[in-house]
Amino acid sequence: xxxxxxxxxxxxxxxxxxxxxxxxxxxxxxxxxxxxxxxxxxxxxxxxxxxxxxxxxxxxxxxxxxxxxxxxxxxxxxxxxxxxxxxxxxxxxxxxxxxxxxxxxxxxxxxxxxxxxxxxxxxxxxxxxxxxxxxxxxxxxxxxxxxxxxxxxxxxxxxxxxxxxxxxxxxxxxxxxxxxxxxxxxxxxxxxxxxxxxxxxxxxxxxxxxxxxxxxxxxxxxxxxxxxxxxxxxxxxxxxxxxxxxxxxxxxxxxxxxxxxxxxxxxxxxxxxxxxxxxxxxxxxxxxxxxxxxxxxxxxxxxxxxxx
Amino acid sequence: xxxxxxxxxxxxxxxxxxxxxxxxxxxxxxxxxxxxxxxxxxxxxxxxxxxxxxxxxxxxxxxxxxxxxxxxxxxxxxxxxxxxxxxxxxxxxxxxxxxxxxxxxxxxxxxxxxxxxxxxxxxxxxxxxxxxxxxxxxxxxxxxxxxxxxxxxxxxxxxxxxxxxxxxxxxxxxxxxxxxxxxxxxxxxxxxxxxxxxxxxxxxxxxxxxxxxxxxxxxxxxxxxxxxxxxxxxxxxxxxxxxxxxxxxxxxxxxxxxxxxxxxxxxxxxxxxxxxxxxxxxxxxxxxxx
Numbered sequence: 001x002x003x004x005x006x007x008x009x010x011x012x013x014x015x016x017x018x019x020x021x022x023x024x025x026x027x028x029x030x031x032x033x034x035x036x037x038x039x040x041x042x043x044x045x046x047x048x049x050x051x052x053x054x055x056x057x058x059x060x061x062x063x064x065x066x067x068x069x070x071x072x073x074x075x076x077x078x079x080x081x082x083x084x085x086x087x088x089x090x091x092x093x094x095x096x097x098x099x100x101x102x103x104x105x106x107x108x109x110x111x112x113x114x115x116x117x118x119x120x121x122x123x124x125x126x127x128x129x130x131x132x133x134x135x136x137x138x139x140x141x142x143x144x145x146x147x148x149x150x151x152x153x154x155x156x157x158x159x160x161x162x163x164x165x166x167x168x169x170x171x172x173x174x175x176x177x178x179x180x181x182x183x184x185x186x187x188x189x190x191x192x193x194x195x196x197x198x199x200x201x202x203x204x205x206x207x208x209x210x211x212x213x214x215x216x217x218x219x220x221x222x223x224x225x226x227x228x229x230x231x232x233x234x235x236x237x238x239x240x241x242x243x244x245x246x247x248x249x250x251x252x253x254x255x256x257x258x259x260x261x262x263x264x265x266x267x268x269x270x271x272x273x274x275x276x277x278x279x280x281x282x283x284x285x286x287x288x289x290x291x292x293x294x295x296x297x298x299x300x301x302x303x304x305x306x307x308x
Numbered sequence: 309x310x311x312x313x314x315x316x317x318x319x320x321x322x323x324x325x326x327x328x329x330x331x332x333x334x335x336x337x338x339x340x341x342x343x344x345x346x347x348x349x350x351x352x353x354x355x356x357x358x359x360x361x362x363x364x365x366x367x368x369x370x371x372x373x374x375x376x377x378x379x380x381x382x383x384x385x386x387x388x389x390x391x392x393x394x395x396x397x398x399x400x401x402x403x404x405x406x407x408x409x410x411x412x413x414x415x416x417x418x419x420x421x422x423x424x425x426x427x428x429x430x431x432x433x434x435x436x437x438x439x440x441x442x443x444x445x446x447x448x449x450x451x452x453x454x455x456x457x458x459x460x461x462x463x464x465x466x467x468x469x470x471x472x473x474x475x476x477x478x479x480x481x482x483x484x485x486x487x488x489x490x491x492x493x494x495x496x497x498x499x500x501x502x503x504x505x506x507x508x509x510x511x512x513x514x515x516x517x518x519x520x521x522x523x524x525x526x527x528x529x530x531x532x533x534x535x536x537x538x539x540x541x542x543x544x545x546x547x548x549x550x551x552x553x554x555x556x557x558x559x560x561x562x563x564x565x566x567x568x569x570x571x572x573x574x575x576x577x578x579x580x581x582x583x584x585x586x587x588x589x590x591x592x593x594x595x596x597x598x
Contacts, residue, residue, distance in 0.1 A: 199525040
């Protein structure tokens with residue numbers, strides 16, 4: 001356990017210590033984060049964060065957006081994973097605010113790379129991403145696009161992507177059931193933090209399910225562009241969707257373009273089939289009902305998701 | 309009582325900036341009504357850009373969702389007046405003490421809300437802080453043409469006030485552009501606002517409804533989104549961007565033959581692009597002036 005974690009745990013254990021985390025966040029927001037963004041020429045309002053549940057279309061959304069702005073810039077060439085990562089090179093929790101390193105820091109793992117000028121086609125200064133819980137202190141003024149996925153397919157996808165391929169993982173799971181067990185609390189906390197933030201009306205947040213995004217990418221890319229205060233060019237939206245297809249990405253991967261260069265130990269493709277309803281290959285109706293009860297205890301209705 | 313309220317409001321507006329005054333009145337109204345800001349969804353639209361289309365979609369959705377959850381038959385009939393009964397309030401009157409606030413349908417709780425008032429105005433940065441605001445818009449030339457045909461040309465009284473679509477466009481341009489631009493601005497903090505174009509609603513009503521529900525923090529039931537979209541097709545006036553109560557009702561001074569002719573001629577396209585001629589005329593005039 002890190003020193004920072006020990007301090008946070010100690011603070012939680014003493015009377016009144018639960019506010020310690022909030023104080024640390026407020027202080028770092030005012031004393032570090034705002035200036036850090038300003039020094040990197042980023043206005044908080046013009047920062048778009050893809051705050052997503054893992055395996056829920058983060059990179060697909062990035063690819064759609066980069067292909068769209070690339071077309072707006074007049075290019076006819078489709079963007080692949082490598083170019084996408086050049087245009088959007090930063091992780092919010094690594095390059096802008098390592099909130100999990102509070103209170104002692106370091107508050108960023110490394111300084112952000114300069115975002116591509118292309119993002120200005122969407123009236124933005126930066127598009128970055130994070131698989132963190134909703135950050136009410138740091139994201140109060142920013143644009144937050146949240147992608148999530150039905151938790152059963154999330155478990156299957158995470159199993160296929162990570163646990164099946166990496167035998168060296170210390171917490172390696174042998175099937176999606178174990179993955180869901182391992183990630184249950186994290187998934188619930190993530191999902192609820194964004195859902196609750198959306199319900200308040202205090203934050204600029206747009207939630208889109210992975211299932212809806214992949215079933216209707218043209219509609220949803222257009223909606224994201226509109227939400228950001230722009231008028232979408234429908235022809236370019238269609239072209240961006242075409243350029244971001246799974247087949248094209250897999251071809252680009254084979255030619256050496258990594259979708260997620262941070263996933264260093266990944267073997268094979270970053271993407272699987274992306275299909276909805278893969279959970280049915282692993283979970284029985286009985287399993288479904290059991291998980292449904294557990295999720296319900298956390299305020300989440302499993303059958304409200306798009307399951308097939 | 310209504311006259312007294314109007315006089316008081318008029319007097320106060322002379323003393324306090326409109327946004328600040330409406331914030332005070334809004335907060336007071338919420339307090340007296342026992343409502344939280346998070347329980348409201350304000351539908352702030354440019355007129356004739358899908359206000360009523362969205363109201364119908366949401367009304368049908370919550371009605372069917374309620375029945376589905378109860379295990380009842382949720383295949384309902386269309387109802388041209390469902391929105392008037394379900395969502396009776398306008399924000400600019402019911403939340404500023406100009407008119408009494410009426411009770412909206414309790415079914416709104418199914419999507420985490422208690423009221424769904426509407427208004428045609430710019431984004432109110434101060435008054436609407438911490439509120440969810442849904443904004444619809446469309447090409448302003450199309451808007452002027454639809455407005456002319458569905459509000460003025462068919463109304464014996466109003467027709468005398470405006471000479472035609474061009475006049476209407478010019479008269480409303482500043483206000484409509486102000487509304488349009490205010491919702492494009494990303495620098496508005498503390499308000500979660502969603503822009504949605506009439507074209508999106510018209511071309512894909514089911515997904516537009518699903519988008520709104522996700523944005524509100526709900527999981528959309530896609531079957532019900534599709535059914536709501538189907539039911540909405542049964543009210544033709546909303547399909548071109550209209551749908552005011554008197555479009556669905558009967559009023560003495562309205563030429564319904566003329567109104568319905570415009571609606572029928574344009575329901576297949578949503579009247580999208582109908583303002584092209586007007587835009588060309590205005591461009592030609594601007595060029596000849598140069």
